[in-house]
Amino acid sequence: MSGTAKLRPLADAFATVVGWLDGNKGAPPKTRADDIAARFGLDAFGRNLLLLGAWAALDPAAGRRIAELHSDPQRTAPSLGLALVRLPGANWTAPGADDPLRADGLIRIDGGEGLGSAPFALAEPVLLALVDAPSLAEDLALQARPVAAPAELSPSRAKLAQAIRLRVEGEPGMTLQLCGADPLGKEQAAAAALAPSKRPLYAISAAMLPGAPSDIARLAQLWRRDLILTDGALFVDATRGDPAGLALFAELLRLPLIVAAPDAVLLGQAPTVRLDMPRMTAKEQVPVWRERLGPYAKKLNGTIEKLAGHFPVSPELADSVAAELAILAPDPAKAAKPKKGQPTLGDIAWDAARRFARPRMEDLARRIDGDAKWDDLVLPPNQKDVLKAIVAQVRNRATVYESWGFEKRSGGRGLGVSALFSGPSGAGKTLAGETLGAALGLDVYRIDLSSMVSKWIGETEKNLRRVFDAAEEGSAILQFDEADALFGKRGEINESRDRHANIEVSYLLQRLEEYRGLSILTTNFRSNIDTAFLRRIRFIIDFDFPGVAERTEIWQRIFPKDTPKAELDFARLAQLNLAGGSIRNVAMAAAFTAADRGQDVDMGHILAAARLEYEKSGRSLTSAELRGWVQ
Template sequence: MSAGTRSRPLAEAFATVAGWLDGQKGTPPATRADAIADRFGLDPFGRNLLLLGAWAALDPAAGERIAALHADPRRTVPSLGLALVALPGANWRALAADAPLRAFGLIRIDGGDGLGSAPFALAEALLLALLDAPSLTEELALQARRVDPPADLSPSRARLSEAIRLRVLGEPGMTLQLCGPDPLGKEQAAAAALIASKRPLYAIGAAMLPAAPLDLARLAQLWRRDLMLTDGLLFVDAARGDPGPLAQFAELLRLPMIVATPDPLLLGQAPTVRLDMPRMTAKEQIPVWRDRLGPWSKRLNGTIERLAGHFPVSPELADSVAAELAVLAPGRGRASKPKKGAPKLEDIAWDAARRFARPRMEDLARRIEGEAQWDDLVLPPNQKDVLKAIVAQVRNRATVYESWGFARRSGGRGLGVSVLFSGPSGAGKTLAGEILGAELGLDVYRIDLASMVSKWIGETEKNLRRVFDAAEDGSAILQFDEADALFGKRSEVSDSRDRHANIEVSYLLQRLEEYRGLSILTTNFRSNIDTAFLRRLRFIIDFDFPGMGERAEIWQRIFPKDTPKAGLDFARLAQLNLAGGSIRNVAMAAAFVAADRGEDVCMGHILAAARLEYEKSGRSLTSAELRGWAT
């Protein structure tokens, strides 16, 4: 309602309304009905209709008077015909379906033999607004949440909140699209932006919007009415759901709203302003972590800086880590001492942060579970040195990029650590990714790049954007298999599809360079990758097919220490022309056979398992491979 409207209690106007029904003339005092009439563009008859409906709903004596005028004791609700006869300024045009009274759903017409005889009542939300108690109607209140302003905001959320506040005040007709990650942060930033104006913020999910056009139109009508009555703003989380109904809803609503979306959306003809969710630097995150972890921060021995360098903090994430520490931390009491073998405080905090930052990636890629260690990977020393260099760059990225200024010097470009693992299947590429994840304490997610490539223009980039945006929340290691799907050797551009393929490649290279984490591309054939792309990657490691010595070493390490073994000849086993992945398959199959027979794993079990492994690939064991075996 207009802040300048001086209104008197609604009850003071009821005497005038009753007089109208008796044929008297009179002008009611200014009430909230006048402010509402101005806001919705009602003529004087529309304003008077609101007063009649409010009198009928709120004054116990009104029902008897209305029934008498209808000459029917059962008809205690006013009809439109009565209003047309008794109210000043009466006109049929105000009752048209496209006139404000009905177009906004301000009145509810309950049937009757015709429009004139139909009883009417005020909408629930309208009646509450007339009583200066604005609220959503029950139907909307069941699907929406009123967002309470947060007690405080992280720096990135505070910057977004100020940008929202300026847009809401300066461009009130615009719909804001808040793009990027952190949907909860966007919601809280929006609520904080409305504090000064005391406007309520209501949040719904785009997935709740109906697809049927009539249902969507009805919902838009209800929201349009209730938002105008409450002076509220609608916040729509579009992270999930079909964007089609949302675009139609925005056009039907014809009011500003805030849309939180990972990617920019086309909202039909609705005028839109885009704001991006800013990310905090590691330096900005440190005080947020310290504040939220409270007394725990003093006991974390430098882990705060490590957390800030990898996990974009939000108050919710830091509070969750603090809650986990309160439950699991060893020696929680001052007099108590940690038990021997209890997890370290910093390990609890790190593991909690990793788990709480994980959910968005779970729907997009498969997390690789494993406990691989350096000793499990058989590689030449120089290749292991490259892997350790990768670990050093990921682990110390905040120090070098931010504290030492390399990010400013490079203009934010080339901050991602991108790696190519090339080599035959089973040569250890996936195992190397597992080891990097274990060494860094980060989750590894495996993505089939071929499955992300779409024939529809723009869909490949959208798929990749979702993965990278989600991965930023948890500093995940991204392992893209089948790199050939996008990075294959380019041919001459002959049509629009070729041009778009180059756009897809450029987009992926851009995100690889911008992603402040580790991205691994794998391929079975390095020769298939265009050399122009190879120059854009920071590291390249070739996983060659293992030689005899390396195969012997793999066989010695492949069996867990608890596996019972008998008479294994590792030199003989190394004769089998198998890569590491196939050796693992043979070892496991042999172990199952031995367990079923109640025996120790022996050469015979392995030979039988090897024959099956060879049959899978359509090969047969050669005489050289079987030399010296007791067959």
């Protein structure tokens, strides 16, 4: 049907409106006004008011005729009083604030001496819907993003799309909560579910909702009106934002939503159904990365597979990586062959993905900046072998779990790589974590587990959930210090507190086993950890206090090559009964003293620094430690 043919019933209805104003009776032909009236629960007078408003806006001759009826050449817009007097089925409750005409923002009243004399106009989206061109109001269009259905879906997304379609068709009044990772997958699944019914999907972020309740109410009114007019659905990414603001928005909207978040959120009285988003496999993510990286994709073979195996893809992340490549390597072909010392395209893409995946973790934990190498670790060969086994498991998890089928065989359980590092302070636990991060090219975040534990029921789990959910975005290495705070052997604890503690431990163990990155727990005393928990940890390394041979090696490596040094007696230095961390402190303090005096670092500087280090712990150097060194 042509555009003119579509509008013919509306033109005929305008003739009926003119007849009403002239005192004639008669029913208008069927138009989109009838459909809109039915959707918003308007009576016949409400529909007639819509037709009057449309005629006034679209017919150039309308203003002159309305002015004649008002006996005022300046009053060219229809008034509520005129409508109540001239239109059939006059309903004096229609102009009320609770009537859908005003409550849902269908008409705009521009003021006047009284409600009866106030001019009114149709909201622009209503007018567009009447001419069969429904669209969002300009303010909403600026904050919303239309989501198109993808040409094809990965198996995990297709499964979710089918579940959404069944719920939308079978329970149209229910708000759907899509839980789990992969916000992009949830969007695409929702769009695909709505595609057969040709319903548009609009996406917004809960973080964009205003803070003031009155502003939220106004926004909910606009969205309610335009979603009904367009037959659209609203997708809300609730990963960030104020949960209370979202709950108020959902309550005032009075329409079902599609809400996406890592876990379910409270939405007041809105009836909800939870659907869990299956995690996208690395194989499923590869084509998404390729599409988003555009011309760089062909030059990143191997790197894209690595990115897909470690960083859950999202539109923001992939587009940010593409933008970084465009800035640092504007010519993909030339950049694919870097000169000596220049980063490769793969290096640029990986570093960008790691940095852009950081933001949520930065507020929750302290990132350990370091570039430790394997040679920096002074450990027995068997312990280094364990650390290298950890690297192999994290690096190849997508291959073994997904491509080789171990994830299906295990039912998805126990896939997290977890390690316990035990040993005295300064024995190398933190340095080992730094080395793993450098070897894998991943950030290491240090979390004091004791600070996560709360006396308030449920707060510990909430604290841990925030950390793990944020870490999932960047595949970060999580190092939990003070593991004894949760995994320690129990003393006399009251029954209620004991149950509470068991729930906390169970939750942490569950997240450790589900987390797709590496989790490290540290403790100074392995004997403090309940053996029942140790069985759930995949790797355990005991970092012993270094012996003389290990201390000698640490001293030989502790000073950077650019540090000016006098001849140092490393055998004598190894007599100092210090762990690696303390040796580092002594070496740095000695370097500062030497720099201040304009001298090379010598044994005297180190001795003075060692005395200060010992004093920190209330100790003194023994004669055995100074034998053959100080006369």
